[in-house]
Amino acid sequence: xxxxxxxxxxxxxxxxxxxxxxxxxxxxxxxxxxxxxxxxxxxxxxxxxxxxxxxxxxxxxxxxxxxxxxxxxxxxxxxxxxxxxxxxxxxxxxxxxxxxxxxxxxxxxxxxxxxxxxxxxxxxxxxxxxxxxxxxxxxxxxxxxxxxxxxxxxxxxxxxxxxxxxxxxxxxxxxxxxxxxxxxxxxxxxxxxxxxxxxxxxxx
Amino acid sequence: xxxxxxxxxxxxxxxxxxxxxxxxxxxxxxxxxxxxxxxxxxxxxxxxxxxxxxxxxxxxxxxxxxxxxxxxxxxxxxxxxxxxxxxxxxxxxxxxxxxxxxxxxxxxxxxxxxxxxxxxxxxxxxxxxxxxxxxxxxxxxxxxxxxxxxxxxxxxxxxxxxxxxxxxxxxxxxxxxxxxxxxxxxxxxxxxxxxxxxxxxxxxxxxxxxxxxxxxxxxxxxxxxxxxxxxxxxxxxxxxxxxxxxxxxxx
Amino acid sequence: xxxxxxxxxxxxxxxxxxxxxxxxxxxxxxxxxxxxxxxxxxxxxxxxxxxxxxxxxxxxxxxxxxxxxxxxxxxxxxxxxxxxxxxxxxxxxxxxxxxxxxxxxxxxxxxxxxxxxxxxxxxxxxxxxxxxxxxxxxxxxxxxxxxxxxxxxxxxxxxxxxxxxxxxxxxxxxxxxxxxxxxxxxxxxxxxxxxxxxxxxxxxxxxxxxxxxxxxxxxxxx
Numbered sequence: 001x002x003x004x005x006x007x008x009x010x011x012x013x014x015x016x017x018x019x020x021x022x023x024x025x026x027x028x029x030x031x032x033x034x035x036x037x038x039x040x041x042x043x044x045x046x047x048x049x050x051x052x053x054x055x056x057x058x059x060x061x062x063x064x065x066x067x068x069x070x071x072x073x074x075x076x077x078x079x080x081x082x083x084x085x086x087x088x089x090x091x092x093x094x095x096x097x098x099x100x101x102x103x104x105x106x107x108x109x110x111x112x113x114x115x116x117x118x119x120x121x122x123x124x125x126x127x128x129x130x131x132x133x134x135x136x137x138x139x140x141x142x143x144x145x146x147x148x149x150x151x152x153x154x155x156x157x158x159x160x161x162x163x164x165x166x167x168x169x170x171x172x173x174x175x176x177x178x179x180x181x182x183x184x185x186x187x188x189x190x191x192x193x194x195x196x197x198x199x200x201x202x203x204x
Numbered sequence: 205x206x207x208x209x210x211x212x213x214x215x216x217x218x219x220x221x222x223x224x225x226x227x228x229x230x231x232x233x234x235x236x237x238x239x240x241x242x243x244x245x246x247x248x249x250x251x252x253x254x255x256x257x258x259x260x261x262x263x264x265x266x267x268x269x270x271x272x273x274x275x276x277x278x279x280x281x282x283x284x285x286x287x288x289x290x291x292x293x294x295x296x297x298x299x300x301x302x303x304x305x306x307x308x309x310x311x312x313x314x315x316x317x318x319x320x321x322x323x324x325x326x327x328x329x330x331x332x333x334x335x336x337x338x339x340x341x342x343x344x345x346x347x348x349x350x351x352x353x354x355x356x357x358x359x360x361x362x363x364x365x366x367x368x369x370x371x372x373x374x375x376x377x378x379x380x381x382x383x384x385x386x387x388x389x390x391x392x393x394x395x396x397x398x399x400x401x402x403x404x405x406x407x408x409x410x411x412x413x414x415x416x417x418x419x420x421x422x423x424x425x426x427x428x429x430x431x432x433x434x435x436x437x438x439x440x441x442x443x444x445x446x447x448x449x450x451x452x453x454x455x
Numbered sequence: 456x457x458x459x460x461x462x463x464x465x466x467x468x469x470x471x472x473x474x475x476x477x478x479x480x481x482x483x484x485x486x487x488x489x490x491x492x493x494x495x496x497x498x499x500x501x502x503x504x505x506x507x508x509x510x511x512x513x514x515x516x517x518x519x520x521x522x523x524x525x526x527x528x529x530x531x532x533x534x535x536x537x538x539x540x541x542x543x544x545x546x547x548x549x550x551x552x553x554x555x556x557x558x559x560x561x562x563x564x565x566x567x568x569x570x571x572x573x574x575x576x577x578x579x580x581x582x583x584x585x586x587x588x589x590x591x592x593x594x595x596x597x598x599x600x601x602x603x604x605x606x607x608x609x610x611x612x613x614x615x616x617x618x619x620x621x622x623x624x625x626x627x628x629x630x631x632x633x634x635x636x637x638x639x640x641x642x643x644x645x646x647x648x649x650x651x652x653x654x655x656x657x658x659x660x661x662x663x664x665x666x667x668x669x670x671x672x673x674x675x676x677x
Contacts, residue, residue, distance in 0.1 A: 019655075020654055022503040026497060087548065124583055178667070181676025182496050186662030187662040190659040194655050
């Protein structure tokens with residue numbers, strides 16, 4: 001159990017998707033102008049990452065890996081479908097997002113109003129696909145993959161909320177013309193990343 | 205324009221078949237080349253522990269390897285394992301990283317043996333795996349035929365800090381291990397310890413200079429060596445004894 | 456059938472020079488005034504992580520240029536047949552297949568680089584520039600124009616990440632393409648800065664590049 005919690009802490013703080021791997025930068029920069037919208041996107045990312053990481057893990061283990069198809073029959077034991085990995089992962093993510101969008105729209109219009117508009121954005125959020133690819137690269141098991149998905153999503157949530165809060169305050173500051181918008185946000189992200197570095201070595 | 209469902213399904217089907225065929229065809233063509241690449245990569249790392257291979261071409265590495273190297277897979281008590289789950293085990297294909305995640309008694313331990321003349325073993329090469337500061341570190345440690353003195357090491361890492369922890373993959377650091385010994389005079393395994401700072405005066409035969417600013421990486425390195433040498437210990441002791449009896453027999 | 460032919464003939468008559476002014480603009484615009492990274496804030500995601508050293512960055516840029524050009528070409532060729540309702544999935548499938556091709560070739564012919572780039576090759580799929588240009592341009596324009604647009608955007612993207620990589624490798628590792636330039640000019644004690652090897656350095660360098668570029672071309676974001 002401790003290991004799982006440590007993994008969540010590690011993926012949320014030390015290996016933060018945004019600050020350590022630059023993943024999800026596009027939506028991180030584009031949707032961080034207001035705290036309320038950042039909150040919506042952040043929650044959506046947590047949810048989708050936590051679900052797609054184990055989903056893609058199951059696909060990787062039971063379909064894509066070399067010899068993974070042997071449950072169909074012994075003659076499939078040597079089939080290696082890893083070259084379909086990218087195609088499968090992105091298809092799973094895109095259709096999962098679509099599915100969730102439809103379900104939310106049908107059953108909870110209120111939630112759809114606050115979360116729904118962010119869901120389509122998420123299909124092309126690199127941190128979702130990145131989460132799945134890293135999970136394979138690091139040889140996680142199912143629990144670890146789920147924990148990793150959740151931790152990474154939570155890290156993204158923290159990052160985008162914090163940045164949005166800073167940018168709301170920044171409106172009252174005098175920023176040089178060329179730095180306005182993206183420029184100052186990049187520098188801010190760098191400084192925030194520096195702050196997140198202080199978590200290195202933290203374990204339970 | 206809004207198309208009918210049938211059209212969408214047919215379009216998607218054609219697209220799937222087209223890309224599926226394209227990708228499988230590529231994999232069929234490139235698969236063998238990729239396999240060789242992975243093989244070269246592993247063999248390069250193994251040979252790198254005992255000699256300088258930077259000037260060798262991939263083909264030379266493969267032929268050198270097949271001439272001079274033999275290998276086997278061990279279990280925790282130092283016995284050779286030939287197969288697992290009905291599959292023949294090949295030492296070069298054992299994934300050290302995957303094995304590291306399971307309990308040490310259940311792991312498979314590959315050993316590689318280098319022989320100059322093709323008869324007696326000159327060097328033993330032991331792969332190992334552990335954690336650095338950021339991510340995994342791994343290594344191949346080559347011991348002489350008495351299984352005590354280090355002939356060479358080859359460390360690798362995933363994401364250690366360049367200029368600090370990442371120095372473990374440089375010759376400068378790896379050369380420090382050459383000639384060090386893993387057993388003390390009484391025959392206890394003490395492994396080799398990397399100290400905290402650089403330029404330490406009076407290093408013992410079991411110590412090497414450290415890397416300033418990379419103590420966590422160094423600790424990871426020390427743990428990795430100690431853990432794995434302990435796992436290989438039954439095999440090491442067996443073969444040490446064997447050598448001694450051989451010597452007395454020859455006399 | 457004959458109608459279609461007539462249409463094509465008209466189109467050919469109207470066709471313009473291979474590098475007319477309009478087409479040159481399609482190509483040149485994204486390099487500076489409308490740069491996908493610094494002005495449109497796209498595609499920062501996947502590639503900054505590989506900019507620690509110049510060499511992997513070059514491979515990454517070439518991969519992106521390749522994927523971008525061919526996905527634009529393919530999308531533009533079949534643009535009239537793609538069902539509107541599933542177009543995003545279709546575009547993603549085209550991109551993902553091309554990226555898989557790149558990744559397979561890299562694994563076969565440059566395994567060292569494949570190991571360095573790791574999962575980041577796969578992440579080209581979610582590079583928003585590619586999907587963005589497919590959706591905004593290739594879906595509605597002729598193949599040749601789309602290719603020009605793709606070339607412009609991807610080169611505009613490439614030069615930015617190459618610039619970032621140049622400074623990161625120079626300041627962080629004291630080298631360019633692996634050559635220790637400072638030692639060569641006799642300054643062997645050059646103090647390399649670990650910050651630039653870290654992701655933080657990339658953010659800061661990119662921020663500064665944006666500053667310089669925007670001050671030069673006068674673009675102000677509100």
